[in-house]
Amino acid sequence: MNFPELMGLAFVGLFLGLMLGSAFYYRNRPAPFVRQIPAFGRVRRAIGLAVEAGSRLHLSLGRGNLISTRSAVAFVGLSILDRIARSAAASDRPPVATSGESTLAILSQDTLHDASKFMGADYDPLRGQLTGLTPFSYAAGAASLIHDEATGASLLLGSFGSEVALITEAGDRTESLTLAGTDNLTGQAVLYATAQEPLIGEETYAGGAYMGAGGMHQASLIAQDIFRWVIILALLVGAVLKLVGVL
Amino acid sequence: MGNYPGSLGWGSPETGWCSVKFPFSVAVAIGIGLITLAGYFLNIPVLQTLRMALIEWATTLAAVALLVGIANLFTIHWNKLTSGKVGGLYSAILIVSLVLTLGVVGWFGPTHTYSKWIFNNVQLPVEGSLLALLAIILVVAGVRLLRLRSNMLSIIFIITAMVILLATGPLFGISVPGLTELRSWIAQVPAMAGARGLLLGIGLGIVAAGLRVLIGSDRPYRG
Numbered sequence: 001m002n003f004p005e006l007m008g009l010a011f012v013g014l015f016l017g018l019m020l021g022s023a024f025y026y027r028n029r030p031a032p033f034v035r036q037i038p039a040f041g042r043v044r045r046a047i048g049l050a051v052e053a054g055s056r057l058h059l060s061l062g063r064g065n066l067i068s069t070r071s072a073v074a075f076v077g078l079s080i081l082d083r084i085a086r087s088a089a090a091s092d093r094p095p096v097a098t099s100g101e102s103t104l105a106i107l108s109q110d111t112l113h114d115a116s117k118f119m120g121a122d123y124d125p126l127r128g129q130l131t132g133l134t135p136f137s138y139a140a141g142a143a144s145l146i147h148d149e150a151t152g153a154s155l156l157l158g159s160f161g162s163e164v165a166l167i168t169e170a171g172d173r174t175e176s177l178t179l180a181g182t183d184n185l186t187g188q189a190v191l192y193a194t195a196q197e198p199l200i201g202e203e204t205y206a207g208g209a210y211m212g213a214g215g216m217h218q219a220s221l222i223a224q225d226i227f228r229w230v231i232i233l234a235l236l237v238g239a240v241l242k243l244v245g246v247l
Numbered sequence: 248m249g250n251y252p253g254s255l256g257w258g259s260p261e262t263g264w265c266s267v268k269f270p271f272s273v274a275v276a277i278g279i280g281l282i283t284l285a286g287y288f289l290n291i292p293v294l295q296t297l298r299m300a301l302i303e304w305a306t307t308l309a310a311v312a313l314l315v316g317i318a319n320l321f322t323i324h325w326n327k328l329t330s331g332k333v334g335g336l337y338s339a340i341l342i343v344s345l346v347l348t349l350g351v352v353g354w355f356g357p358t359h360t361y362s363k364w365i366f367n368n369v370q371l372p373v374e375g376s377l378l379a380l381l382a383i384i385l386v387v388a389g390v391r392l393l394r395l396r397s398n399m400l401s402i403i404f405i406i407t408a409m410v411i412l413l414a415t416g417p418l419f420g421i422s423v424p425g426l427t428e429l430r431s432w433i434a435q436v437p438a439m440a441g442a443r444g445l446l447l448g449i450g451l452g453i454v455a456a457g458l459r460v461l462i463g464s465d466r467p468y469r470g
Contacts, residue, residue: 001290009288016458067305072456078467102316103309107467109319126323130316134370136377148334165384166377183449185442192404194388196395201445205452208465216464220455227451 015223023219031218039179039197040210043155046177047084050152055176056093057084058151060142060167061108062158062182063100063135070159073183074104076205077157078111079213084155085115094121098131098145099158100138105130139163143170156180156195157207160187168194181207202228273463280461321345344369407433 001009022031050057061077064070081097088095094116097108109128116123131141143166146154154171156164160182168191171178180195181204182188191198199207202224208217241247279301285291286298324338352362389408392401413423414430459465 001288005288005290012284012454012458015454016462019455019458020462066309067302069453072453075456075460075465075467076452079465102312102319105316105319106312110468126319126326129323130319133313133316134374136374140377144334144337148332162381162385163377165381165388169384169388183453185445188445190385193385193392202448202452205449205456214464216459220459224451224455228448231447
């Protein structure tokens with residue numbers, strides 16, 4: 001094993017250890033909280049209002065291929081889908097999920113099915129939809145669903161490119177709240193300009209912790225925060241060492 | 248410093264700490280995940296062969312899932328068409344296009360002239376027009392941004408976008424001194440620094456999401 005592989009393995013091991021340690025240590029006590037993300041508070045309120053008003057909630061999972069790193073953000077989206085499907089299970093119009101990748105569509109159906117079963121509600125497999133297989137056909141299909149169903153709130157959590165503007169525009173036209181986060185830098189720039197509640201960088205991956213998707217989401221957020229400060233410190237030390245000529 | 252909305256645990260809020268059931272699908276997911284991860288880091292031929300075989304299986308399964316996805320797309324639009332919902336005409340167009348494309352590509356093959364004709368004369372123009380629409384939406388969104396969030400970050404965002412656009416596109420032969428240099432500086436210094444910061448955050452998020460799936464805490468596959 002060479003040095004970079006060893007470092008990679010050590011990094012993953014430390015991260016996992018920190019996650020499990022945090023989950024164990026804080027299992028019966030309040031965990032430290034680093035900062036508030038107001039967007040998630042507004043989304044929780046919007047979900048409550050949508051359930052009361054009987055309007056549809058929509059969650060889009062993007063086009064992340066399951067066998068690439070682009071699927072990680074969709075996993076966060078699926079955790080949040082599970083939470084909102086349970087919260088809105090009693091609604092006349094339960095949540096729908098759209099995606100631009102067939103494996104994600106199947107996983108969204110599975111998540112909705114599981115949540116419906118848990119809450120004892122009816123399940124319709126067509127609530128997990130594949131709206132298109134190319135970026136623009138997917139966005140056009142999701143935009144059409146937002147318009148036709150007059151959704152109360154749309155959560156876009158997945159891998160999106162610039163085509164996501166078509167979806168946020170549909171949300172804007174139906175005057176529904178749009179919270180959106182992606183792992184794609186182009187998509188993030190577009191979302192900053194078009195979404196009502198854009199999530200920047202790692203905020204997208206913190207979604208599960210803020211939406212109450214389980215203790216391990218919060219534990220992994222603690223690990224992410226600690227590692228972010230470690231990386232910042234390492235960068236600063238590296239820059240100083242480079243400046244003084246040691247590196 | 249505030250508090251998280253509750254104490255932590257392993258599973259979902261409903262299952263709580265350590266009251267986790269591990270069905271067969273979870274065991275398979277964890278086992279395969281560990282083998283693939285170990286094959287990536289450890290230079291052991293058996294593990295690497297296993298890892299490659301598992302990735303090939305996943306690719307094959309993803310291809311099968313594509314067929315399931317197409318069936319899902321067809322069913323949704325068939326239901327929309329037969330139930331007389333708004334937009335039924337568009338669903339009819341989609342179903343006819345889907346059946347025709349499948350027929351032509353299935354009969355003649357994907358590289359045949361007819362298949363290429365469909366791609367070049369139907370799909371490309373439709374997607375091209377959506378791209379043009381996207382450009383207009385982005386311009387409108389840029390203007391609307393100042394109304395939506397009129398803060399310093401939004402102003403910097405708009406000014407930067409305008410500088411990059413002016414320096415990238417032709418200005419009818421007019422040369423603004425320093426504009427190209429300013430564009431290069433923005434792209435190479437603040438934009439690059441910001442992008443690296445975002446990518447580091449995203450990288451940490453990917454590791455966290457992957458590990459949650461690997462230890463069976465997140466189960467998007469259920470079971």
